[in-house]
Amino acid sequence: MPKEFSRSQRVKEQIRRELAELIRLEVKDPRVGFITLTDVEITPDYAHAKVFFTSMKGEEGLSEILTGLRRASGFLRRELGRRIRIHTIPELHFHYDASVERGSRLSRLIDEVVRDDNARHTDDPED
Structure with missing residues (x-):
């Protein structure tokens, strides 16, 4: 243990x-x-x-x-x-400790990419 x-x-x-x-x-x-x-x-x-x-x-x-x-x-x-x-x-x-700011910035970037990717897939005429 x-x-x-x-x-x-x-x-x-x-x-x-x-x-x-x-x-x-x-x-x-x-x-x-x-x-x-x-x-x-x-x-x-x-x-x-x-x-x-x-x-x-x-x-x-x-x-x-x-x-x-x-x-x-x-x-x-x-x-x-x-x-x-x-x-x-x-x-x-x-x-x-700048790690909290870096993590927040990376999280915002990931959210933007996901949002752009979702918008691209909903605008796709093949779906």
């Missing part, structure tokens, strides 16, 4: 949840307002964590968001230490 989740998977999910709540409720920097955390990757020794996020604004204002997140990283790390009981609280590294 396989394991449900490894310890590192549980820790990274808890870090993602706690950071999302902290950013939403505790960080007062307006640059950090409309982001969603998509994933967290942690090193095996828990020394570093890559925190991936998307923004409702897309890539617009990305540098300001990253600046706000980097300025808040010490506060976020300290608060994580209070909420999560692990030996080492990871240093936080924030990265923009």
